[in-house]
Structure formats: structure tokens, C-alpha cells
Amino acid sequence: AQSVTQLDSQVPVFEEAPVELRCNYSSSVSVYLFWYVQYPNQGLQLLLKYLSGSTLVESINGFEAEFNKSQTSFHLRKPSVHISDTAEYFCAVSVDNQGGKLIFGQGTELSVKP
Amino acid sequence: GAVVSQHPSRVICKSGTSVKIECRSLDFQATTMFWYRQFPKQSLMLMATSNEGSKATYEQGVEKDKFLINHASLTLSTLTVTSAHPEDSSFYICSAYIIEPSLGPDTQYFGPGTRLTVL
Numbered sequence: 441a442q443s444v445t446q447l448d449s450q451v452p453v454f455e456e457a458p459v460e461l462r463c464n465y466s467s468s469v470s471v472y473l474f475w476y477v478q479y480p481n482q483g484l485q486l487l488l489k490y491l492s493g494s495t496l497v498e499s500i501n502g503f504e505a506e507f508n509k510s511q512t513s514f515h516l517r518k519p520s521v522h523i524s525d526t527a528e529y530f531c532a533v534s535v536d537n538q539g540g541k542l543i544f545g546q547g548t549e550l551s552v553k554p
Numbered sequence: 555g556a557v558v559s560q561h562p563s564r565v566i567c568k569s570g571t572s573v574k575i576e577c578r579s580l581d582f583q584a585t586t587m588f589w590y591r592q593f594p595k596q597s598l599m600l601m602a603t604s605n606e607g608s609k610a611t612y613e614q615g616v617e618k619d620k621f622l623i624n625h626a627s628l629t630l631s632t633l634t635v636t637s638a639h640p641e642d643s644s645f646y647i648c649s650a651y652i653i654e655p656s657l658g659p660d661t662q663y664f665g666p667g668t669r670l671t672v673l
Contacts, residue, residue, distance in 0.1 A: 469670040476664075483560075483647050484598070534566065540586055540651040542662060544597045 441534050443465040454553050455523055461516040461548045463505075463531030465532035471533040473514040475505055478528040487529070490514065492500065501525075526552045556582050558650045560665035567638055568673055575633045575668045577648030583590050583628035584650035588662065589621075592645040604631045638672045 447462040465471060472491050477483040488540040495507040505516045514531060531545040557580040567573050577587055577624040586605050590598040602623050603611045606622035620642075635642055650661040 481645075481667070481669065483558075483651075483666040484659075485664070536632075539590070540662060541600065541603065541651075546597045547595075 442471060442535060442543050444520075444531050444533055444543055444545035446531055446548050448548050449546065450508045450549045450551065452553060453521055454516060456520045459521050459550065460548065461515065461529050463514045463516065463529075464547055465514065465531075465533050467510050467512075467533065467535065469535055471535050473505075473507060474519075474532040474534070475499075475503070475514070476530045476532060476544075477514050478547075480527075484530065487516070488534050502542065521550070521552045523552050526550060556580075556650070556652060556663040558648065558663045558665040560646075560648055560668050562668060563666060564669045564671075565671065566671045568638050570637055572634055572636045573638055573670060575635075575646055575649070575670075576647075577631045577633070577665050579629045579650040579652075579663070582650070582652055584652055585628070586651040587625060587631040588649045588651065589623060590629075590647045590649070591632050592647060592667075594645075598647060601633075635670065638670070640672045643670055643672045 443466045445464045453459050471551050473487045475487040477487045478484050488497045490497050490507045498504045503518045507514050529548045532542045534542050559578045561576045565573055581649040589601045592598050600613050601616045604623045606625045606628050619647045620636055625631040645667050647667045648665045651662050
């Protein structure tokens with residue numbers, strides 16, 4: 441079975457500071473990895489995903505995540521955050537033979553302060 | 555990108571009544587739809603997997619007689635919370651799963667969610 445652990449439930453940072461949201465997973469088979477963002481009272485939006493190939497993946501709004509197989513991690517980073525990045529961030533995994541099921545981490549609340 | 559809608563966005567009902575939530579994929583056909591519930595400040599919990607034309611598969615601990623799922627077409631799935639009670643109050647989110655080689659093997663698009671409050 442797969443599991444996902446997001447090590448930080450809350451991450452407060454100041455605007456323009458760098459941020460890293462940590463995600464570790466456990467799986468005996470190859471996984472696909474995702475980061476989703478959720479704004480208050482809204483559904484989830486896909487931020488970025490790792491399926492194969494380059495271990496560094498980027499989103500259009502400056503976030504990036506690196507797949508590290510040896511450390512079973514998929515940490516999300518941004519070099520300079522904005523107030524508008526304040527949201528809940530979820531790391532998730534899926535595997536090929538489970539029909540698209542996603543297993544989510546507990547979520548990390550990113551709070552960007554001016 | 556693909557769009558998934560949910561209706562209603564918010565619903566308040568009395569205890570004992572039933573509530574139906576619709577999930578539609580607007581510009582694509584989804585082979586599978588998933589239903590999640592989310593409690594405040596918590597992660598999404600998968601409730602069931604819904605495939606068009608077949609019975610839904612429920613996760614362990616989810617009452618299938620309480621949470622009725624109907625997947626009538628490739629663009630519509632409904633979740634009915636029967637005889638709702640205050641403990642059913644939650645944020646319900648659906649997602650549509652699309653198998654599209656150009657998008658990648660595991661692509662889910664999420665609806666905006668439905669806030670259910672049972673009084």
C-alpha cells in the first residue's frame with residue numbers, strides 16, 4: 441500500500457521569502473507524484489506532476505518540485521512567494537494498477553504574510 | 555484545461571432529508587469519477603469510485619446505503635446523501651479521471667466542491 445506524509449501542517453513565511461513544503465511517500469512500486477493547491481472553499485487545482493523523465497518539474501507560477509527516489513521525497517519549492525500563494529497544498533501519489541486513485545497527504549497550510 | 559462542475563456549491567438541509575450533489579465533466583468524457591469528502595483542516599478522504607454504467611466501488615468504512623452514487627453517463631455522476639445527519643456535514647469534492655495519452659496516465663480534474671451543512 442502507498443502512503444504520503446507531509447511533514448509540516450502549517451508553514452508561515454513572509455512575502456518574497458523562499459519556501460519548501462515537504463512531502464515523503466512510501467510505496468513498493470513506482471508511483472506518479474502530484475502537488476495540488478486548494479484555495480478556501482474551492483476544489484483542488486493541479487500544480488505540477490511527476491510521471492517520468494526529468495526529476496525536476498515546474499509549474500507556470502514559479503513552483504517546482506524534485507522527485508528524489510532514494511529519499512522517496514517530492515518536496516515543493518518556490519524561491520520567492522507572494523501573498524496570493526496563501527493556500528492549502530496537498531501532495532498525492534497514484535500507481536498504474538489502481539485505476540487513477542489518488543492517495544493524499546495531510547496537507548500543508550502555506551500562509552504568506554506581508 | 556478540462557472543467558468539472560459541481561452543483562450545488564452550497565446546501566443546507568434539515569436532519570433526515572436527502573441531498574443530491576451533481577458532478578459533471580463539461581468538455582470531456584470521463585471514464586471514472588471519484589467522490590471525496592473533506593473535513594475542516596483535513597485532507598481529502600476517498601469515499602468511492604464511480605464508473606459509468608456499473609456499480610460504484612466504496613472505500614472501507616463508507617456506507618453504500620447512505621451515500622448513493624449513480625453514474626448515468628460519461629459526463630455525469632451524482633452523490634445522494636440519504637437521511638442526512640449533522641455528522642454528514644462536510645465538503646464533498648468530485649473528480650473526473652481522464653485517460654488521455656497527451657496529458658499523462660493519471661490525470662484527475664477536480665470539481666469546486668459542495669459544502670453540505672445538516673442542521
